[in-house]
Each structure stands twice: as C-alpha cells, then as structure tokens.
Amino acid sequence: MSDTIIRIENLVKIYGKNAAKTHALKGVSIEIPRGSFSCVVGPSGHGKSTLLQLIGGLDKPTDGSVLICDADISKMSDNKLSELRAEKIGFVFQFFNLLHNLTAMENIQTAMMFGKIPQKDHRAKAEKLLALVGLSDKANAKPSELSGGQQQRVSIARALANDPDILLMDEPTGNLDSESENEVLNHIFEIHKSGKTIVIVTHNTELAHRADLLFVIKDGILIQKEGLS
Amino acid sequence: MNIFKLVAKNLLRRKGRFVFTLLGITIGMASFVALLSLGGSMRGEVTRQADALGANLIITPKNWCAYDQISILTGNSLPESLQYSVLAEVSAIPGITAVPYLTQTTAVQNRPVSVIGIYPAEMLEFNDWRVREGNYFSSRDVRVLVLGSGIANSFNLNVGDTLTIRGENFPVAAILEENGNNDDTAMYLPLSVVQEIFDVGEYISYIGAKVENIAETESYIAAILDVVNVSVTTDRQLLSTVLSMLGSINVALQLIAGVSLVAAAFGIINTMMTAISERRREIGILRAIGGKSGAIFKIFLLESGLYGFLGGILGVAVGYVVSIFAGPMIAESGMGDLLKGAAPEASINAPIIFAAIFLSVAISVLSGFYPAWKAAKLTPAEAMSYE
Ligand SMILES: Nc1ncnc2c1ncn2[C@@H]1O[C@H](COP(=O)(O)OP(=O)(O)OP(=O)(O)O)[C@@H](O)[C@H]1O
Numbered sequence: 001m002s003d004t005i006i007r008i009e010n011l012v013k014i015y016g017k018n019a020a021k022t023h024a025l026k027g028v029s030i031e032i033p034r035g036s037f038s039c040v041v042g043p044s045g046h047g048k049s050t051l052l053q054l055i056g057g058l059d060k061p062t063d064g065s066v067l068i069c070d071a072d073i074s075k076m077s078d079n080k081l082s083e084l085r086a087e088k089i090g091f092v093f094q095f096f097n098l099l100h101n102l103t104a105m106e107n108i109q110t111a112m113m114f115g116k117i118p119q120k121d122h123r124a125k126a127e128k129l130l131a132l133v134g135l136s137d138k139a140n141a142k143p144s145e146l147s148g149g150q151q152q153r154v155s156i157a158r159a160l161a162n163d164p165d166i167l168l169m170d171e172p173t174g175n176l177d178s179e180s181e182n183e184v185l186n187h188i189f190e191i192h193k194s195g196k197t198i199v200i201v202t203h204n205t206e207l208a209h210r211a212d213l214l215f216v217i218k219d220g221i222l223i224q225k226e227g228l229s
Numbered sequence: 230m231n232i233f234k235l236v237a238k239n240l241l242r243r244k245g246r247f248v249f250t251l252l253g254i255t256i257g258m259a260s261f262v263a264l265l266s267l268g269g270s271m272r273g274e275v276t277r278q279a280d281a282l283g284a285n286l287i288i289t290p291k292n293w294c295a296y297d298q299i300s301i302l303t304g305n306s307l308p309e310s311l312q313y314s315v316l317a318e319v320s321a322i323p324g325i326t327a328v329p330y331l332t333q334t335t336a337v338q339n340r341p342v343s344v345i346g347i348y349p350a351e352m353l354e355f356n357d358w359r360v361r362e363g364n365y366f367s368s369r370d371v372r373v374l375v376l377g378s379g380i381a382n383s384f385n386l387n388v389g390d391t392l393t394i395r396g397e398n399f400p401v402a403a404i405l406e407e408n409g410n411n412d413d414t415a416m417y418l419p420l421s422v423v424q425e426i427f428d429v430g431e432y433i434s435y436i437g438a439k440v441e442n443i444a445e446t447e448s449y450i451a452a453i454l455d456v457v458n459v460s461v462t463t464d465r466q467l468l469s470t471v472l473s474m475l476g477s478i479n480v481a482l483q484l485i486a487g488v489s490l491v492a493a494a495f496g497i498i499n500t501m502m503t504a505i506s507e508r509r510r511e512i513g514i515l516r517a518i519g520g521k522s523g524a525i526f527k528i529f530l531l532e533s534g535l536y537g538f539l540g541g542i543l544g545v546a547v548g549y550v551v552s553i554f555a556g557p558m559i560a561e562s563g564m565g566d567l568l569k570g571a572a573p574e575a576s577i578n579a580p581i582i583f584a585a586i587f588l589s590v591a592i593s594v595l596s597g598f599y600p601a602w603k604a605a606k607l608t609p610a611e612a613m614s615y616e
C-alpha cells in the first residue's frame with residue numbers, strides 16, 4: 001500500500017454558465033494509495049458525486065487534473081477514457097444500476113463486451129462473479145425480480161466483470177434497509193481483501209470509521225482527511 | 230452477450246411501438262413494390278400488344294389525341310370520324326394495302342366488348358387470321374359474327390350461339406385462333422353492318438395500312454398526306470407515345486409510394502428519438518461500464534436498420550400479394566385495358582426483391598442516423614444525470 005493509484009490535483013468543477021453557475025468542486029487535492037479503502041462523506045449537494053464522476057472519467061473537470069496510474073485522464077480522448085472505464089474502473093451507483101430488460105447474467109456479460117476478456121470465457125467468469133456475491137441462483141432473474149440489495153450485489157458483480165483495479169461506489173447502500181446494507185457491505189469488504197482499491201461515497205458513519213482513509217467534503221472543499229500517512 | 234443480442238432485446242421491449250413502427254415501413258414498402266410491379270406489368274403488356282400490331286401504318290383523323298391512339302392498342306370504342314372515302318384514296322396509292330376499322334362497343338353478359346366493322350376477306354389476310362372453328366364471313370354483308378378467341382373463352386361462347394347487338398340477333402358463325410394481341414378480345418362484323426346498326430353513316434374509325442417496302446415508309450407517308458388530309462403514325466411512334474404516357478403514370482405512382490416511404494422514415498425517427506430519451510440513463514450505464522460512443526451509435530443504428538430489414542421483407546411479401554389481387558381488379562376498370570391478361574408476378578423478380586429490401590434498409594439506417602448520433606454524443610455524465 002505504498003504507490004498512489006489515484007492522484008487528484010486542485011480539482012475544480014463548475015456546472016452551467018453565467019448566472020446559473022454552480023461551483024461543485026473548488027480545488028480538491030487527494031492521493032489514494034493502491035489497495036486502500038476510502039470513504040467520502042459530507043452533506044448533501046456538496047460535491048461528493050461530482051468528485052467520484054471526475055475520478056471515473058464520466059465527466060471532464062473545469063480545472064485541475066485526475067491521474068489514474070500516473071496517466072492524466074483529463075487529457076484523454078473519449079475513446080481512451082471509455083477503455084479506461086472498461087478495464088481499470090468499476091462503478092456502482094445508488095439507483096438504476098442495471099439494464100432492466102436484461103437478466104443478472106446478461107448485465108454482467110454486457111460489461112464484458114467492452115473489456116478484454118475473451119468471449120468464450122464470459123459465461124464462466126460471470127457465474128463466478130455471481131457466486132462471489134451469493135446470487136448463483138438468480139442468474140436468470142431480471143432486476144425487477146430482485147430485491148434492492150440483490151440488485152446492488154449484481155451491480156457489484158458487474159463492476160468486477162473486467163477485473164478492474166479500482167471500484168468507485170456512489171452510496172451503494174443508500175436506499176437499502178440495514179439488513180441488506182450489511183450484506184452488501186460484507187461483500188464489499190471481501191472484495192477489498194482481494195486487493196482492489198475502493199472509493200465509496202457514503203452517509204454510513206460506521207462504514208466511514210472502518211475505512212483506511214476518510215475524506216470530508218463540504219461546499220466543494222476537502223475540509224478534513226483522516227487515516228494513513 | 231454481443232451487440233446484436235442487445236439490439237434484439239431492445240427492439241422487442243416495447244412490443245406495441247415495435248409493431249406500429251414496423252407496420253409503417255411495411256406499408257410504405259408494400260405500396261412501393263405493388264405500384265412498381267403494376268407499372269411494370271402495364272408497360273410489359275403494352276409492349277407485348279404493340280409487338281403484335283398487324284399494320285405498319287395507322288391512318289387517323291387529324292384531330293385525334295393520345296388517348297384515342299391508345300385506344301387503338303386497347304381496342305376500345307373510337308370516334309367514327311374518318312370519312313369512308315379516304316380508304317379508297319389511300320388504297321389507290323401503289324404499294325399500299327389498306328383495311329378499315331370501325332370500332333364500337335356493345336355489351337355481352339353486361340360487360341363491355343368491342344365490335345369492330347371490317348372488310349372480311351382483306352382483314353383475314355392483313356392480320357394473318359386463322360379460323361379455329363365454324364365458317365368465316367362469306368361476303369361483305371352477311372349478318373353473322375366472328376369472335377376473337379379471348380371473347381369466346383371468357384364468355385364461354387360457341388359457334389351457333391346468338392348474341393344481341395343493338396336489338397338485333399346475330400349468330401356466331403366462327404371463332405378465330407388465338408392471335409396474341411387485342412384482336413383476340415373483340416368481335417367482328419362486316420363494316421357495312423356495323424355502319425348500319427350503329428347508325429354512323431359513311432364513316433370509319435381508322436385505317437390500318439401495310440406498305441410493300443418498309444424501307445420506303447417515309448415516302449409512302451408523304452404520298453398519303455398528298456392525297457388526303459389525315460394524320461399518319463407508324464406503330465412504332467404509337468408505341469413510344471403510349472410508353473411515354475405510361476412512364477408518367479409510373480412516375481406518379483412511384484411518387485405516391487415515395488411519400489409513404491418518407492412517412493415511414495419519420496415514424497422510425499420518431500420511435501428512435503423516443504427510445505433514446507427513455508433510455509438515456511441506460512446509455513449512461515453503458516458508457517460508465519466502458520461502452521464507447523461508437524458502440525452506442527452502432528446499437529441505435531442497428532436497431533433502426535433492423536426495422537428496415539424486417540419491414541422490407543414483410544413489405545415485399547405484402548406488396549407482391551397486393552399486386553396479384555389488385556392487378557385483375559384494375560383490369561376490370563377503365564385503365565385496366567392496358568393490363569388485359571398481364572401477370573403482375575412477371576414483373577416481380579429477384580433483383581426487385583433485393584433492391585426493395587436494400588432500399589428499405591437504406592431508408593431506415595438513414596432515419597436512424599440522427600437519433601443514433603444524438604445518443605452517441607451524450608457524455609456519460611449527461612446520460613447518467615437523472616431527470
Ligand atoms: N449535471 C449537473 N448540472 C448542474 N449542476 C449539477 C450537476 N450535477 C451536480 N450539480 C450540482 O453540483 C453540486 C454538487 O452535486 P453532487 O451531486 O456532487 O452532490 P453530492 O455531494 O453527491 O450530494 P448527495 O449527497 O445529495 O448525493 C450540487 O449543487 C448540484 O446541484
């Protein structure tokens with residue numbers, strides 16, 4: 001846990017133009033070591049999701065830079081960014097993570113379409129991932145036939161489809177009851193043990209205390225940092 | 230999982246919309262194919278009949294319009310406006326054999342049939358007629374009928390039957406062998422008899438003429454125009470007039486079909502735009518898990534292209550069936566004289582089928598271009614942002 005996998009320098013994000021401008025991030029700098037477990041907390045509407053989107057290359061920063069494995073993604077082409085997301089990064093969001101007309105199995109295999117795993121291995125790999133999140137028996141279920149917690153576990157399995165180094169999760173348990181939440185969190189801890197770098201945005205204080213690193217974002221500024229170094 | 234499976238699953242998720250959009254392009258293609266094949270068979274039929282035209286020259290009154298000239302091909306009733314005396318003057322020119330036609334209409338079993346007044350012996354030779362059964366006219370004033378084979382067949386008439394024309398009963402004396410042109414679809418009386426019962430006096434409809442030396446056709450025409458004030462066409466000219474008229478009918482038909490295809494194209498655009506705004510969040514997910522904008526473009530373009538492919542196949546099938554049923558229906562109506570006996574299936578062939586399916590795919594891919602481009606240019610963050 002020494003080398004830095006995510007380096008954020010003076011990150012600024014402004015949404016909209018003129019009068020409607022929103023300064024979502026106002027110069028945030030963060031370093032995240034490979035294999036660490038980080039939590040981002042803060043009040044609602046203060047820039048946490050924005051930060052995560054910029055780390056994952058879903059959006060371009062207004063200013064500053066994001067380096068993943070020392071490569072500056074703010075300068076990458078759209079295609080390069082897509083490849084990065086396919087191979088190095090897995091996302092889990094709070095709502096509507098899954099493609100609703102596809103089964104759990106198909107959702108995971110769709111992610112593999114964009115990665116580098118040979119087509120012939122897709123099925124076996126997807127089955128393994130479903131087993132990892134304890135849903136082997138739900139392979140052919142559509143999202144509407146799954147509980148919220150089960151859907152999030154499928155999302156986590158999908159995020160792992162191409163064996164990424166980094167998992168970015170935006171309130172993955174935000175709309176789950178505490179029982180489902182614990183189940184999902186246990187899977188996340190398991191996955192962390194396998195060596196993935198994990199960044200989670202959360203309101204769960206207990207989870208926040210178990211993290212290696214804790215970042216508190218308020219009003220677009222990093223106001224507090226705890227853990228490691 | 231692959232892109233085709235993904236597209237197929239997307240297409241079928243809104244079954245109602247899928248069906249209606251598909252119907253749009255199917256109807257467009259069906260009308261296109263049906264009209265094309267009807268146009269084609271009309272053209273084929275005119276060419277076939279013109280091939281069988283017996284005369285090299287057709288002498289008509291000066292004031293005839295193109296419709297009258299078409300009627301010569303179709304055997305419809307014609308104005309009796311050429312003076313009978315013209316025939317003698319034309320026949321007097323050396324090297325010309327001329328025969329008169331006086332075309333009138335009567336009804337057989339309540340359906341219109343042409344009755345043509347002729348010079349029996351001259352006509353037999355002029356058109357190379359052969360008698361299938363019975364005895365052909367014995368003189369220029371016998372009051373008996375000779376039937377074309379098509380008339381005999383379709384009304385199931387035999388030698389010895391009697392038909393009533395203008396209140397007078399005429400026995401059928403003979404039936405001609407099939408000739409392959411519209412001689413088959415008329416019945417014949419001596420010229421003087423038709424003049425008398427239809428009360429037209431000393432007039433005929435037109436004159437058919439053969440020349441001794443075809444290479445000199447132009448000078449024969451000049452000679453005719455020298456002695457009488459008429460208009461003279463060659464059957465080749467007549468054919469090209471008719472074909473050019475049919476050409477404009479075809480253009481009109483294809484324009485109608487074109488409009489329905491444009492409407493279908495907008496149906497596809499509409500469906501795709503709706504699908505994209507509904508699936509915005511999904512586009513975001515696909516982008517977040519590594520889908521390139523090119524992949525999004527491909528997914529939506531394939532989706533609309535599939536409409537065209539399926540619609541094209543269905544449209545060709547429906548259009549083919551329609552043209553089979555519509556052909557005879559049109560043949561019953563006025564315009565259908567050009568279509569007598571025309572088989573529409575003759576003008577639907579493999580190249581037309583492939584061209585139609587290709588056209589359909591091309592239209593729908595083109596329609597899908599803008600929506601697919603809209604979807605592809607959404608940034609992942611835009612697509613993810615929940616409304
Ligand atoms: N696409 C966008 N366009 C304009 N403004 C945006 C957009 N996304 C976010 N914002 C604004 O940026 C600010 C930060 O939003 P963000 O979603 O990062 O907050 P958050 O900390 O994740 O909040 P929550 O805890 O409620 O999820 C908010 O004021 C929000 O209104």
Ligand SMILES: [Mg+2]
Pocket residue numbers: 048049050170
């Ligand atoms: Mg958020």
